[in-house]
Amino acid sequence: MKSKLLPALALAMGFLALSLLGARSVAAQPPYPVTGYDHTPTRPLTNPNPASFQPRYISGFGQDDAFTVFFEDRDAGGQISFNKTTSGPLGFSSTSTATNIADTHFLVKDWPVVISGTTYAYRAWASVGNNPQHHFYVSNDLVNWTTVSTFTIANSSRFTTARGTVYYGFHDVILLNGTYYAFAESNAGQTMIVSSTTGTDDWLAFDSIGGTLASDGPLQLPESGTPSGSFVPLAQDRGYGKIYVRGNDSGFYLAINTAAKPSLPPAQLEAAFISPDNWTWNNGATGMITQTTPIISATAEHDLRECWLVPQSNPDADWTIIYDADFGSADGGKALGYLLVAPSRPVDHFTFAPVGTQIEGRPFTITITARDAYGHRVPYTRPVALSDSTGTISPTVSGNFVGGVLTQTVVISAPQSAARITATHTVTPTITGASDPFDVLALRVTNLDTGERFFTIQEAIDDADTRPGHTISITTGVYTENVVLSKRLTLIGAGSGDDPLTATIIRQAANAPLLTLTASGLPTSPIRLQGLRLEPDAVYGLEIPAGQTVSYLTLDDVQVVGADGDAIESDLGFKVDPPASLFHLTVTDSSFENCDIGWYFAKHGDWGPGGSQVRY
Known part of the structure; x- marks a missing residue:
């Protein structure tokens, strides 16, 4: 395939001119702290089955919980395999699918590309091994890949600060303003910035972002580090990040560029992204990686090799990172794990x-x-x-x-x-x-003897501190409840009128008697209902249930007012069920209105003996 190098070469010459102006002064960047949570800290993912493969050099495509991960299988001679999920890291299949190629540093993208008049859905790059040659592949089914070309990365040994040539692949590629960019490893421990105008095989290196020497750029590594993982937009439009794997497999680190805000116009974003002066570690420091802290560290259970960060449809979401590690033979050997990273987002x-x-x-x-x-x-x-x-x-x-x-x-x-x-x-x-x-x-019901306040009449009656003989004061308003008066008490409302601003009105909450009496008074301390308006709707207003005997009941300024338009004999003002008894009833200034039956003192259904008894 014919390469198209001139536009990218012109870009490289521009940066060459900048590099000749003198030593860089990296601008201070605001820190971007993140918190990593390892979700497979002791054992790898169950799927893919750890016994079936030894993964290295992860890449993938997709987003959120639906994605496909590719890796080099060292158990299969470097054969490239992949595994899909539609439910996040825990949804992989137990068995991965092998492709028709064996290679290393395999990087795949679901970016369609036209080669010799044929459109392919997927493209990929890989390095041949420890030499400067690379492969460019295309595919339409992920299993069968076609080798388009074998190429080298131009200019990687000729720009001003170059050390070595690119041997080890890209790990991720980003498209900015029509040009493709990547960070790539050289065989001399330098991380180079490379570009392509087509995203195929026309790559060139034009600058250095870091490496084992301080002169390599702002991101210095004590070992030959791997700029593994994906480029990631930082939350709240705060720039871009890039995951780094330390060369001794001890941890993952985050480099950031807060000048390259995704919301910038394309040309400005591109210029900010590819300027080494804008890159720092995520705590704002530059220089040796030890000036910052890892986002996640290796443990006694496993190291950390390479990783791929799953793209998110929401750029402000937490990050999911799939990684490969050696968990030890007892825990599955070399296999896949995953972690979540919570980016720092200031509270607004x-x-x-x-x-x-x-x-x-x-x-x-x-x-x-x-x-x-x-x-x-x-x-x-x-x-x-x-x-x-x-x-x-x-x-x-x-x-x-x-x-x-x-x-x-x-x-x-x-x-x-x-x-x-x-x-x-x-x-x-x-x-x-x-x-x-x-x-x-408001708490509208008060026990005048204890001073306690309640929201409902029933709460006041049922309270353990409410004793026989106490007086319950009920303020104005509508009380929607069915009351059971089970203690010898005085209930005093604000009045029996029809205005809830000046009266105490009780309406049913359920299809049951509005006020049921199950307690008795005394000659000197009767049960007293005063200043109340009861509005039954197809239920009884007052009831003494069957089997109960109630004595010494006083109704004073109590109005029982039935509803209009309901069934015949559905509104009963006061019912004494057989065989129940009511003795010593006193009624003053009270009425039973709009009720089909005002008072109902029932006999048995056969009109035989044993009906209710009422004595005044």
Whole structure:
């Protein structure tokens, strides 16, 4: 195949002229910390079966959880094989698929290319071995690859700072402004920047990004390092990164270029990306790799050889890195593992999960998430200050976030309609976030003998501190509940009118009697219902269930008002079920309105003996 070298050669000459101007002064870059989480720390992935292969030099294509990984199988004489997944690193098949070629440093891309009038879906490059020759391949089915050409990388021994020639492949290729770029290893321990105008076999080297000598560039390595893994856009448009594997297999490192922001115009992005002056380690340092820390380190269980970073459709997502390592013969030998890397993304704001209606004085749980400017969760670990529109929230300082999420129990001690909670960064007060509005309902029911307050009438009755003879005060409003009065108590509402702003109105929550009586009073301390409006709808307003005997009941200013339009005999004002008894009933200033039957003192269905008894 005929190579097209002139445009790339002109580019190289431009950088040659720059290099002659004098020593570089690398611009300081802001740090970009990341956190790596090894998900196969002691044993490799179960699939592909570790007993079936010995992988080296990984590459791949795809994104998110659907991708294909290629590797050189040392058990098969360097044969290139691949494995697919549609469900992330745990979805590989147990057996990989072999291709028809054996090579090393195999790099594959799913970039269509036209060769001699035929379109191919895939292209790949590989190095022949420890010599300057490389192969360019094409394929339409991933299994059968056609060798298009054998080539060498031009200019790799002739640009000003060149040491050696490119022997060991690319590891990744990126397309910027119509030109293909890669970092490539030389046989003298130098990492060269190479380019191609076609992305086929017309590569040339035009500069050095680093290597074993300080003069090689800003990314210095004590051993002949491997610029393995993919180029990766940094979160929040903060530039590009490149994974490095230290030559002694001890860890993966991250180099960054924060000047090469993906949002730049194409020509500006290209110029920023290929300038060695813009590259540093991810802590902002340059020089020897020991000036920074690895994103993940080898352990006693396994080393770290090469890796491939899975592209993400969301550039701000966490990174998935597939790596090959020697886990030791007892744990599977040389096989594949994977890790996740959480990029640093500064907190921009906080968001709340929906809070929902709450009750004053009652603890409830809030969930707050720390997010970046793009709305993605960030691994924030500090507390926040908490405030609310009532001024009564407690606590006012949260616990620490875990992985960018806080789950916190709080209490608001005052009722309010459309209340809001605000979270504020404890160091940078301009970073805030507020909940959606929600209602904090008042505690409207009070035990006048204990001073305790409740949200429902039934809560007040059932409370362990509520004793026979106590008085329960019920403020204005509508109470949607079915009440069972099981203690000798006085229930005093605000009035029996039809306005909830001035009266106490009880409506059913279920298809059951509105107020059921199962306790008795005393001559000197009757059960007393006062200032209440009961609005039954196809249920009983008051009921004494079968088998119960209730004595000394007083109704004072109680109105039982049935609903319009329901079935005949569906609204009963007061029913005493057979065989139940009611003795010493006193009724004053009360009424039973719009009920099919006001009072219903039932006999047995056969009208025989044993019906209900009522004595006034």
